[in-house]
Amino acid sequence: MLGPQQSFASPGAVNVIGALLEQRTGQQIAANRAWRIETALKPVLREHGLDTLDQLIARLAGERHGPLADAVINALLNQESSFFRDAGVLEMVAEAALAIQAEHPGRRLRVWSAGCSVGQEPYSLAMLFEELAVSRGLAMPEIVASDVCPQALVRARAGRYSQFEIQRGLPVRRMVSWFDSENGEWVVRPELAKRVQFRCHNLTRDPAPVGKFDIVLCRNVLLYFSASVRRSVFDTLHAATRDGGLLVLGAGETVIGQTEAFRPSDRFRGFYVADSGQASLTRAAVR
Amino acid sequence: MKTCLVVDDSKVIRKVARHILETLNFTVREAGDGREALDSCLEAAPDVVLLDWNMPVMTGMDFLRALKESGIAQKPKVVFCTTENGMAYIRAAIEAGADEYVMKPFDRETLQSKLQIVGVA
Numbered sequence: 001m002l003g004p005q006q007s008f009a010s011p012g013a014v015n016v017i018g019a020l021l022e023q024r025t026g027q028q029i030a031a032n033r034a035w036r037i038e039t040a041l042k043p044v045l046r047e048h049g050l051d052t053l054d055q056l057i058a059r060l061a062g063e064r065h066g067p068l069a070d071a072v073i074n075a076l077l078n079q080e081s082s083f084f085r086d087a088g089v090l091e092m093v094a095e096a097a098l099a100i101q102a103e104h105p106g107r108r109l110r111v112w113s114a115g116c117s118v119g120q121e122p123y124s125l126a127m128l129f130e131e132l133a134v135s136r137g138l139a140m141p142e143i144v145a146s147d148v149c150p151q152a153l154v155r156a157r158a159g160r161y162s163q164f165e166i167q168r169g170l171p172v173r174r175m176v177s178w179f180d181s182e183n184g185e186w187v188v189r190p191e192l193a194k195r196v197q198f199r200c201h202n203l204t205r206d207p208a209p210v211g212k213f214d215i216v217l218c219r220n221v222l223l224y225f226s227a228s229v230r231r232s233v234f235d236t237l238h239a240a241t242r243d244g245g246l247l248v249l250g251a252g253e254t255v256i257g258q259t260e261a262f263r264p265s266d267r268f269r270g271f272y273v274a275d276s277g278q279a280s281l282t283r284a285a286v287r
Numbered sequence: 288m289k290t291c292l293v294v295d296d297s298k299v300i301r302k303v304a305r306h307i308l309e310t311l312n313f314t315v316r317e318a319g320d321g322r323e324a325l326d327s328c329l330e331a332a333p334d335v336v337l338l339d340w341n342m343p344v345m346t347g348m349d350f351l352r353a354l355k356e357s358g359i360a361q362k363p364k365v366v367f368c369t370t371e372n373g374m375a376y377i378r379a380a381i382e383a384g385a386d387e388y389v390m391k392p393f394d395r396e397t398l399q400s401k402l403q404i405v406g407v408a
Binding site: 082163164167168172173175176180181184 | 372378
């Protein structure tokens with residue numbers, strides 16, 4: 001019997017599917033995670049009446065941009081997330097946002113959740129902002145959330161979560177305050193849903209969204225990119241960030257040694273601050 | 288090591304919860320109903336109680352009310368763990384003083400997450 005880390009997939013099949021994923025999303029499958037391809041794609045094979053990865057590849061050769069390719073990409077992207085993931089970090093983000101908002105009462109703060117998967121991060125931020133901003137009489141920041149995966153965004157916009165998903169990280173008081181129970185699922189209330197604008201955005205290919213953001217969260221996304229793609233993504237994130245704005249990365253991620261566009265913030269520890277005009281220098285150094 | 292009192296009339300649920308809690312480094316005690324659970328708390332208060340709703344002798348809700356009136360100085364955190372998944376039940380539990388609420392079926396991640404939220408894991 002084969003263990004979970006052994007694969008029936010041929011190296012050729014792994015290469016073709018890995019190349020498709022990288023072409024469409026910039027993400028790479030590490031060699032030691034190649035075994036996951038077959039596990040992740042089993043439901044896609046079943047749904048499309050295919051028996052083997054080789055059959056899948058043959059079909060993909062004729063339709064690299066059709067629904068089958070979309071389903072493959074959707075299955076391969078890691079959509080694991082939870083509400084209030086690293087809750088302490090999100091609370092610091094909310095405190096930082098509201099501190100900045102209090103200093104700039106004339107404009108509404110903008111926050112970008114890049115790589116939002118099925119929406120738990122932006123909805124968690126919206127809950128925190130609602131609770132803190134309202135109690136302090138501050139304007140509610142604008143939240144833009146993006147992901148490369150259209151299917152993830154469909155779920156995010158619907159704001160509909162299973163019983164397992166809703167219980168991971170979300171305190172029960174917030175659950176009853178912001179979600180309704182419908183047929184065994186939990187649906188975000190309209191008053192919270194309207195606080196988040198979801199957009200399809202490919203960090204490795206699309207230009208930065210229009211308008212500058214005061215805080216950009218890009219947590220647990222960069223680890224899937226090669227070093228050169230990461231540099232380019234940092235430039236995109238920098239282009240989207242207001243001078244002096246903040247970048248928030250995942251616990252195992254850093255800008256140090258990877259880009260000059262951001263530096264550790266002295267004021268908000270653990271976050272990074274955008275340096276003005278540095279992204280073009282980074283690009284020049286790379287070339 | 289933190290102590291968790293698992294209160295459920297199902298031996299199977301207690302066994303599953305014990306297994307998960309032990310992997311989370313909890314010392315586990317068990318009770319089969321609310322009355323047993325209250326006696327256990329009066330003897331030595333645990334850090335957290337994982338509490339079923341529907342049980343013979345004394346329900347989870349009656350246990351919670353009795354615990355509040357018990358005079359135990361260091362009250363344990365109380366996490367309901369029940370198949371009662373309706374909003375009315377959840378709101379009633381919160382109003383009665385429950386700290387968290389787990390809807391069955393649960394898994395390790397759910398339990399760990401809720402125990403982290405109440406500050407014992």
